[in-house]
Amino acid sequence: MVDRNPWLNFLSHAVLLLGVAIVAFPLYLALVASTHTAQAIVQSPMPLLPGAHLWENYQAALFGSGKLGSNTNVVHMMWVSFVVAMVITVGKIAISLLSAFAIVYFRFPFKMLCFWAIFVTLMLPVEVRILPTYKVVADLGLLNSYAGLTLPLIASATATFLFRQFFLTVPDELVEAARMDGAGPMRFFIDVLVPLSRTSIAALFVIQFIYGWNQYLWPLLMTTSEDMYPVVIGIKRMLAGGEAAVDWNIVMATAIIAMLPPTAVVILMQKWFVKGLVDTEK
Template identity: 60%
Template sequence: MIGSSPLRTYIAHVLLILGVVLVAFPIYYTFVASTQTLQTILRPPLPLVPGDRFFANYYEAIFGGVGRIGGVGVGTLLFNSTVMALGIAVGKIVISILSAYAIVFFRFPLRMTFFWLIFITLMLPVEVRILPTYKVMVDFGLIDTYAGLIVPLIASATATLLFRQFFLTIPGELVEAARVDGAGPWKFFKDILLPLSRTNIAALFVILFIYGWTQYLWPLLVTNRNDMNTIVIGLRKMVSFADADTEWHLVMVTAVLAILPPILVVVLMQRWFVRGLIETEK
């Protein structure tokens, strides 16, 4: 057991505060810039205290139109990113938990072959299969649609593996007891497996939501209309090579708004997230 002393406690707190400052200061500086005028941002040094343009800048970005992305407001970009991130997270969890359920609790020919085929897809990220996937989206007319943003990214070998490993820890006696009580496959899944998997689902949801929110390459390819862009794509389009052509106050507002939903998800679900990771390790 590691002993503690006032000096060690003091050093630990100093290091923790330094770490928080290093991580949080760039975010704070971005927030400060989002409350300034464009002229103030272009004329360094930038003040370290927020300006008086908070409401004006945020209202203009969310409800107005940003010139470099075709007059589309940041509110539309946030909505698109939210739909995409939620669709990917929920879709991955649903498909993965059903796949793991079938592999663990059903006996059918080539069961493990199918599992290893799913597992091998870990070596085939979207960047590797991007051309055939894009061709399929074009053939089905899913360009500039939410389905086109979501469907190609909802398969997850990692989540399937995690659910499979968790299901393997469930005692066989529990399965036999459910069978004796007359529980069919669906009832066993709904009334027993799902409640037992809540913490795992919560942990995966946080990870997969952030994964979907930060996607860049696939949304860049599958969306042509500005009103279908995600906030990550919109943020990139707002930045020009010439500082004078970039509305930096709106860029900073967009950057602040882009990090809020992932932070909110992590903060609201941190207890479930930690429990899910601990139980997964078990």
């Protein structure tokens, strides 16, 4: 038992506040920069208080600033990012649930070999196998498509492992009771295992949605058409190269807008996310 010491409480809160300040200050600067003109941002020192150009900067970011060389705007890029993130998230969870269900509750030859083959892929991230994956996707004609952006990223060894570990803790009595009631394998899966896994599903949903939303390297290789740019690639395209001036106010406004969907997901599902990670009784 830790003694309640006022000085220790003060010190712990001070350390926490310092950590929050270090993490949040760059975000605050981005928010401030999105409310000023481009000329004001590049001046020294940079303004540390919000300016008067918030509405026009965010309107330019949302409905087209011309920095992409076309009428492509943040609204369309965020739609692409949302579709990609949702397909990756739902696909990962669905495939991982089914694969873990098969590994735990079915008997078939080389079952453990299949499990370890899935588990070994954790040692091969997308960056390592990106060239052969790109070759396969290109040969199938899936460049500049939602299928090409999502299908190679759907399989998840991590989620499969987590669901397998949880299914192993489900009492065998539930399986016997479902069998006595005449429930088949899929009925047991849908009516028993999926509801029991809802907190784990919620936690993985948050993690995988942010993972899909922040994808950069794979969309960078997959997309050559501006209509298929996710918002992360769109922000990179706004950073002009060479001696061309960068509208940092529009870039920062776009970055703030791009943060809103994953932030909303974390806030709305925070309770389920924490419960899925720390609860012992799911």
